[in-house]
Amino acid sequence: MRITIFYFAIFIASIVSAQQTPTLNLDFEQISENKPSQWNSFGGDDYKVNIDSTVVKQGNYSASIESIKKGKDFSAWGFTIPATFGGKKIKLTGYVKTENVSDGYGGLWMRIDPQVGFDNMNNRGIKGSTDWKKYEIELDLKPNEATNIVVGGILVGKGKIWIDDLEVTVDGKSLDKAPPKKLSGAQKDTAFDEGSQFSISKPTTQQLKNLTVLGKVWGFLKYHHPAVAIGDINWDYELFRVMEDIAFAKADSERDQRILKWIDSYGTIPKCKKCKETDDEAYLKPDNAWMASNGISEALQERLQYIYINRYQGKHYYIDKTPRVGNPVFSNENTYASMKYPDTGFRLLSLYRYWNMIHYYFPYKDVMDKDWNAVLGEYIPQFINAKNELEYEIAALQLIGDIKDTHANLWGGDDQWEATKGSKFPPVHIQFIENKLVVVDFYNPEMKSSLDLELGDAIIAIKGVPASKIIEEKIPYYPASNHEARMRDISSEILKGDGESLDLTVLRDGKEIKIKMPLYERKELDIYGWYREPEDGVKSYKMLPDNIGYITLANITREDPKSISKEFLNCKGIIIDIRNYPSAFMPFALGQFIAPRGTEFVKFTRPNLKNPGEFVMGSPLMIGAGNIAKDKFKGKVVVLVNELSQSQAEYTAMAFRAAPNSTIIGSTTAGADGNVSSILLPGGLRTMISGIGVFYPDGSPTQRVGIVPDIEVKPTIKGIKEGRDELIEKAIEIIGS
Structure with missing residues (x-):
């Protein structure tokens, strides 16, 4: 069993929290009501979590996790430490002992909220039976972004683990000797922590226009103006300082004069010597057409154009990108999670924040059904009129739905909406x-x-x-x-x-x-196991009759391709089943066995953070190289996909499609490819987007289109009643023909 970093992090985000620095009970010696004080346990119901006084590394107690029943999920202990300190690196060390760990791993884990860093040892987890041994996890602290540090132990799959004698250090020093956190100017501003102080009811047409222009100008300045980009001012709260004045302007000219005065308050912008014009070959180009809409005056248009031409070029407080992959990271965004039902100003902030993130950093803005420039004004009344928490969540859900991205949904904070579905x-x-x-x-x-x-x-x-x-x-x-x-x-x-x-x-x-x-109840059913590991304890590959190899990626391991390349080298054909989410990353590890060296299969568009709205197409990636498969498979390869194939599964199917003699069969996939970028919204709402554009080498798109099979094969009611897998039957027929 393996769990993805994202879903593990999202699940536990609502479980552990802290308001003040606790006494660090990292050695489990403080016990209250038969559990270690200030610790939380969470995860699947196939596990027992206990304190143990017989198996310890030091002191009187350790903490244990033991699988019961099938053990096809995970369980973890977690302890939260408020991130009130500075420093560069934070390290968790601790001792772990294991017993018969299989179908997964045991180990330590650490997460820095909100979505700053995460490591659960999933790529180096402990298996089998081992005696006490010291392990460590180290992450970049990023104190200006961190709010909480959560640490603990985890068991994925079967077996039992003990953890004991944990320690957290910063730059080699204990927490009590760590330097204090240096707050940015934005973090020091607490003027609107209790509310936006803005309200409006039954807005007029003029007021709706004003709020639309304000939202777009606010977002434009957020990503372009140097005074905002360096993080010295709280841009959320700057919005509230001018919202009433601008919203209630009685005419376009009055509104624009107030906006110009607002912009002037942040000083003059020097000429930019590093700013480059948009690349003529850019796949997506900045869209500033909105500046000429809603009656915006020439004076304001000229000021905005000047800011664009001389936009900020340094490290940005609110936007960054992931190393190597390059998808956007929306940093320093406060979730205001304590406001389950944000007031009118904070609800509009949620709309403004999301609209601008999509406008400047969504790689698939060109394949939406709607004109995104018109969406902001459309949703302002709905966000204003949302009269309770549920209506606010629904408004956000519908806004998110308009970008047409299967990665984009409400993945957390939507308690009231989830309650309507039943438990x-x-x-x-x-x-x-x-x-x-x-x-x-x-x-x-x-x-x-x-x-x-x-x-x-x-x-x-x-x-x-x-x-x-x-x-x-x-x-x-x-x-x-x-x-x-x-x-x-x-x-x-x-x-x-x-x-x-x-x-x-x-x-x-x-x-x-x-x-x-x-x-x-969810705990009574094996829903997760059905999707991820349909056959308990069975290898990911097997030989079918007539010398045909079968591989499912549902429970494939990093070690499997080496064995597969030996056992399946002389097969008549291979069936690769991706009607699931791969449990390990296989495009290259398995792709090198079925494709010649230098086989192109994908290329990406990535955002240019120095020119918000620009996405540039990169060079194609290739499969076929590697050390695992010295001999290449020469037979037919049939890849099975359907609507359950999403994201990494689709990316993997693209890689295998590039191999010679490969055929994709099944039905259209989910159409959401590309590494995800997380988005946090007021009220504790959490969502995501596909953060980079994914295309075939010839430039053909995958977003919304999905992986279209070469041969469409869909299950039939008759086949289901008879217990047949009609896709596998078709794959065998193709290989045998």
Whole structure:
């Protein structure tokens, strides 16, 4: 079992928090109510977490995590330390002992909030049975961004681990000797911590225009003006200082004069000697057309153009990019998580922040359905009129949906929206087959005999309401790149609820049957295991009849390609199943076995942070080189994909498609490729975007399009009822032909 860094971090973000520096109980010697004081445990229900007085490294106690049942998830201990100190590097050291750890790993973990740094030893985790040994994790502290440090131990998969005698140091010194945090000018400004002091009801047409212009000018200055970029002023709070004055201007000319006065207050901008014109070959170019809309005066247009021409070129306080990959990092963004229902000003701040992030740093702005320039004004009334937490979350969800990116959804902080779906789950996996909601599998096979549902049942009504009507109502609330991904996500939640059961009408062999389907707590079902590891304890590869190799990436390990390249070298053909999310990164490790050296398969667009809005296309990447596969596979390769194939799965499919004699079969994938960039919004909302553009070597797009199969093969209701995998059958046919 493996867990992605993102989902692990998102899950635990709401579990551990701290308001003041605790006494550091990192040796587990302080016990309260039979647990280590100030520690939290979290994760799957297949685990027991305890204090242990018999197996210790030092003192009287250690902390343990032990798998029970299948152990197909993870569990962790966590301790939170407020980041009130400065320094360059923070290090966690501690002792770990393991017993029979398999199908995963054990180890230490450390996270710096909000999304500053993370390491859970997933690439060097401890396996098997080991005695006490000292381990360490070191991360860049980035004190101006860090708010909390969370440390602990983790067990992924089966077995048992103990942790003891942990220590946290900064630049080699204990925390009590670490230097104090040097706050930026922006962090020192606390004037609006209790609220924006802005309100408006029933805005007039003029006021809506004013707020639209203000939001765009505010965002433009955020990413271009030197006074903002260096971090000496809190740009969120600067908005609140002028919001009322500008919003209630009675005419365009009055508004623009007030904006010009506001800009002047930050001083003159010297001529920029390093600013370059936009590259003629840029894939996306800055879009400043909005400056000539909403009655903006020539004087204000000229001032904004001057700022653009002489824009900031140094290290920016609010925008950075990841090393090597180059997707945007939206830094120093306060989530205002304590404001579950932000006031009017903070709700508008949320809209402004998101609109400008997308406008300047989203690589796929050109493939949206809407004109993004018009979106800000469209949503201002909805954000103003959101009268409670749920309506605010829905407004944000619909705004996010407009960028048409399956990576973009509400991934945290949306408590009220999630509550509307219900907390209990169906015992079956549902997919759209032949345009019907069909039962395709049971999460827990042992439940099959006790349920009235059968494979191939088509659900036509839920609580007496036609399924088609419910689906139509849900579509606006499920952001996605394409129809396939949206239907996938709807099907995964359409049968959730809060009761003990759900009344369904199913179509079985042409007859309508009414049944009562029980609902279960998440912990009672193996939903995660079904998706990530369909066969417990079984290797990721096997030989099928007629000398055909089969590989699933659902539970592949970094070590597997070496064995695969030996065992499958003389196969008639290989089937690679990517109807899942790969548990290890395989484009190069496995790609070098099936593709010649120098095979191009992808190229990227990345943002130019020195010219917000510009994305430049890079050179193609290649597969085929490496040390694992000295001999290349010469036979046919058939790759299986469907709507469950997303992001890394799609990227991997692109790599394998480039191999000679390869064929992609199945159905269109989720259409969300590229490393993700996180976005934090007021009210503690968390979302993401695809942060770089991903294209085939010839420039053909993948976003929204997905990986379109060479041969479309979709499951049928008949095939599901008969327990057949029609994609594998087709793959065998292709290899044998």
